Amino acid sequence: MILVTGGAGYIGSHTIKALLARGYRVVALDNLSTGRREFVLCEDFVEADLLDRHALEKVFRDYPIRSVIHFAAKTAVGESVENPEIYYYNNVVGTLNLLSAMRTHGVKEIVFSSSAAVYGDPESLPIPEDHPKRPKSPYGRTKLMMEEILADYARAYGMGYVALRYFNAAGSDPEGVIGEWHDPETHLIPIVLEAALGLRDHVEIFGTDYNTPDGTCIRDFIHVVDLAEAHVLALERLREGAASPAYNLGTGVGHSVREVIETCERVTGREIPVVEGPRRPGDPPALVADPTRARRELGWEPCFASLEEIVATAWRWMLRRHGRG
Ligand code: UFG
Secondary structure, three states, X not given: OEEEXXXXXXXXXXXXXXXXXXXXXXXXXXOOOOOOHHHOOOOXXXXXXXXXXXXXXXXXXXXXXXXXXXXXXXXXXXXXXXXXHHHHHHHHHHHHXXXXXXXXXXXXXXXXXXXXXHOXXXXXXXXXXXXXXXXXXXXXXXXXXXXXXXXHHHHHHOOEEEEEEEOEEEOOOOOOOOOOOOOOOXXXXXXXXXHHOOOOOOEEEXXXXXXXXOOOOEEOEEEHHHHHHHHHHHHHHHHOOOOOOEEEEOOOOOEEHHHHHHHHHHHHOOOOOEEXXXXXXXXXXXXXXXOHHHXXXXXXXXXXXXXXXXXXXXXXXXXXXXXXX
């Protein structure tokens, strides 16, 4: 059985759907601080916090867990700057509790949800896994610390692990069962689509004076279903004993904030009002993955290759969520 922490969250819930489709048995754990219970598609669900060691201990006693996929974490970059303490507790202490319970129960396989935020401002593009790691926020630092903790546990205790460094997760389940739902929403694509739907007056572009072709930031958007698939492949590779410590998950193609807005206008057929604003502190000008290692070693190939396709699934979900689909 696979324990998925953060199984009610955006990427966790899509990964559970992918695992179930492959016939895996899954138990989800989530404290429902940001996750949504109705997104958990497996039968077994435990509402618990990783900071609650007794609850965690009980999960490992109650279920025959062989592997863990660990998503549960605080994920808002800006909030982590304002309140680092909750990030270090939730993310780092929570992970230590999880690893400790795994050790007690002899569980030795973990796929870890990491982030491109571990790299900081890139020295060159695209970014390979061995690029220097200088995270710019407490959030990014917690992700890097957790990777380092995993490496130490691997050396000392024979823990098998893989860290998957996501670039910009986007899109929603094409069947429309689950989707992206953050409250408050901070991510570009859902914000732009909310503006298309008339739920916001406009989209503010955070910075138009970057050293990029159109002056706005560039990001590598990767569909959440492709991310979910990569977790299944990474787990299988880990079980074969052949996984690398980390894989970048992105398409290798960057799109600017203006391109995203134009794509959303094309997909929705609506004009989206834009306001040009100042830079958002902490944003790297451009983040684009070099996903060669994941392609070569995991045989991973994103199915949603174009931004249009990614936005189309996000739009269908947005319409459905707001009762317009
Ligand atoms: N942006 C706007 N207006 C908005 C929202 C976003 O212009 O209203 C811009 C941002 O400035 C940025 C780009 O759109 O340039 C993408 O922003 P998101 O907030 O959607 O995503 P980020 O790139 O900031 O963050 C993502 C993940 C983080 C992860 C990070 C890695 O959400 O968890 O990538 O750097 F840490």
